[in-house]
Amino acid sequence: MSYQNPRASAALAAAITLLCVSVMGQCPGGYVRPPASEPVPAEPAPPTPAPPTPAPPTPRPPTPRPPTQRPSGPSGPVRARPVTPRAPAATTPAPTTGGPRLPSAPTPASGRVPGPATGRRRGAPLVADLTTWRQWWAFNHDAYLLPRATSASVRTGASDFYLGATRRPPRVTSGANAPTRAVVVGDVLPALRAAVTAGPRDVIASGLLALGRIALDHPGFRTFDVIAARLRDEDQRVRETAALALGLAGRTDPRCLATLRDVLHDAANGDRTRSFAAYGLGLLAHRSAAVQDQRDVFEVLDHVLREQQGAARELRVAVVQAMGLLSIDDHTYEGARLLREAVTALERTMTSGGRRGEVEVLAHCPTALARLLSREHYLAHRCKRRMAALLGGRSPETGLRQRVPHALAQSCALALGRLVRADAACDVGVRRALVDAAREHKDAQTRYFAVIALAQIGGDDTRELLLRWFRRSNHSVARAWYALALGVLGDGHYARTGVPDVLVVEALERSFRSSKNPETVGAIAVALGLSHADRAAQRLAQRLLDHRAKEAMAAALCDALSLVGGGSAREALAVVVAECDRRPLLFEHAGKALARLGDPEVGERMLRRFALGEPNYAMQIALTEVLAAAGDRRHVAKLVEVLADPSRSAVTRASAARALGDIADGTDGRWNTPLRRNVNYRANVATLTDRQAGVLDLR
DSSP, rough: OOOHHHHHHHHHHHHHHHHHHHHHHTTEEEOOOTTTOOOOOOOOOOOOOOOOOOOOOOOOOOOOOOOOOOOOOSSBOOOOOOOHHHHHHHHSSSOOOOSSTTTOOOOOTTTTTOSSSSOOOOOOSSSSSEEEEEHHHHHHHHHHHOOEEEGGGOOTSSSSGGGGGOOOOOOTGGGGGSOOOOOOOOHHHHHHHHHHHOOOOOHHHHHHHHHHHHHBBBOOOOOOHHHHGGGGGGHHHHHHHHHHHHHHHHGGGGGHHHHHHHHOOOGGHEEEHHHHHHHHHHHHHHOOOOHHHHHHHHHHHHHHHHHHSOOOOOHHHHHHHHHHHHHTTTHHHHHHHHHHHHHHHHHHHHHHHOSOOOOOHHHHHHHHHHOOTTTTTTTHHHHHHHHHHHTTTOTTTOOOOOOOOOHHHHHHHHHHHOOOOOGGGGGHHHHHHHHHHHHHHHHHHHHHHHHHHHEEEEEEEHHHHHHHHHHHOOOOHHHHHHHHHHHHHHHHHHHSSOOOOOOHHHHHHHHHHHHOOOHHHHHHHHHHHHTTTTTGGGHHHHHHHHHHSSSSHHHHHHHHHHHOOOOOHHHHHHHHHHHHHTOHHHHHHHHHHHHHTTTTTTTHHHHHHHOOOOOOOOHHHHHHHHHHHHHOOGHHHHHHHHHHHHTTTTHHHHHHHHEEEEEEOSSSSSSTTTHHHOTTTTTTTTTTTSSSSSSTEEE
8 A cells, every 4th residue: 555645635635625716716816705696605714723743653755745835915815836847047047137236236146137026027227237338427527527727727736637728618607697705695695594594404404515615604603603503413414414514614614624523533423424524524625725734634534544443434435535635735845745644544555455344445545546646746656556456456565466356446447547647658567457457357347447547548559449449349338438438538639739639539420320329329429529529519419309308318418519519509408408397317418518508598597497496306406406507696686585485395495505505606516526526436335325315416
């Protein structure tokens, strides 16, 4: 007589019974009663856990167990599922559809992307692809779209030394259109103080940053007192913003530095607040011309970097970033000595290896060094050799092979683009290391950053190499990076000579006419603008009008048109601004492009629309950005009125405060542009950028 498993038999009988019930009247929601004409079975009792089956007294032979049965839902009974053989993962892998993963997300061992429990993937991916050229352009476009100082007027150790000359006109608010000091002190400062004292959280945060940007005192109150009072606020975001605002306003009151130093040293403030205090110290040093301020800030930051080895990554990353913001004039003895000490401190941290989990701290050291040093500085040669070794996967001291984190290699590539000279014989080996990294590095982002670095270095050999890579590439992401690199190369050529690079412009124009991929088209358009291809303005404008429904590509075309200019560019941009009511990205880029081209009407149109109220939050942010770029003293009175109106929404009043800060400050670009430029956004921590409340995200 064959042996039969009682538990298996009971499970099989239950499955057959449930299958019959489901055939007669089962629906996805649960059990359905049969019609009244048929006999109604008794309601089943609630299921109770079966008592465990006692083990048999004698061993039994192994028998195959039935498949595991899972409930169909909280309201339905258990249904049996047919058993089907599963193919091996290596032979039939699941399709990897959907968006890319976060950089820190591990790949499953099977190589397949896990999908939802039921149904298909729908909708757009929630995670942005960080390897695309748009991410780099979003952080660095201010260096190319906004007016820049000539090389003759920049200090040797300054961070803007490498930007070169430009012939682009200043924005509309320069000169006679900028608000006078009397208007700012008499009208703007009291309105901002009232908003910071008794407004909602968003209004307080925006008002604090505006007060810090303006950095002026009112006869009736001190800006420091208004901002410092918010360092003890119950809201975390308000405390963080107050620390940044103190750094922006630091040159007006010596108490700002001492207060930020106390916040940074006090562990009771928490890692986030201390991190923002470090960023505030860096902004204070960047905006101050006093060598003693630079020395005081450096000593505070260096103490944290040396003594607090166990501090959180967010805090140590903030300290490294802040140290890179030091604006040191090394023409004096004290300045040269301070620069040498700062470079030594960052080099020591970069080559220390760090603790486990401190890759981000090491990764931000090369870009901080690149901000401190110029291409010609004698300390740059040692830094370049060490970065080239790390980029090639070797130890900077011994030259032996070692494992270098991808984030550190990415930062080395970005930094070398700012430090290497195209005409220096001593930099030949470093340029070769960049070429090798661009060709064969295992990390795609490192390859793309190396391509941009080569373009920033420039030279005839680099141009031939980039043109060859651009023509031969058939990968859309890589081809877009090559196009952007050619644009950066063309921008450098124009800055040195005042004329476009004909070879680069012709190659980009041919590819622009034949390209269809939106990512590639956008990158080529920006490259044409950077190369000052004025003859391509008509073609760029027509492509914008024909494809303005593709928002991301059209936004890139707007940036390109703001660089080449011309009547056709203004006409096309005006049409887009009038029509894109629910496309905030395109609206912002088109409006700011018109403002950069000097359109006298764009500010008035933005102000009228702003005063009427914009219900869409994203559109309101875009409207504020355009108004800040195009606004002038004629718009101050209306913005003050909106800020002081309690019947307005908090978002509207916060937008008015931001616009007032931009207009009254009078400087081009965001207040955090020094931090955004040349940053390795792939070596990320939450206080740096989380797309909402990081120091790079605030406006």
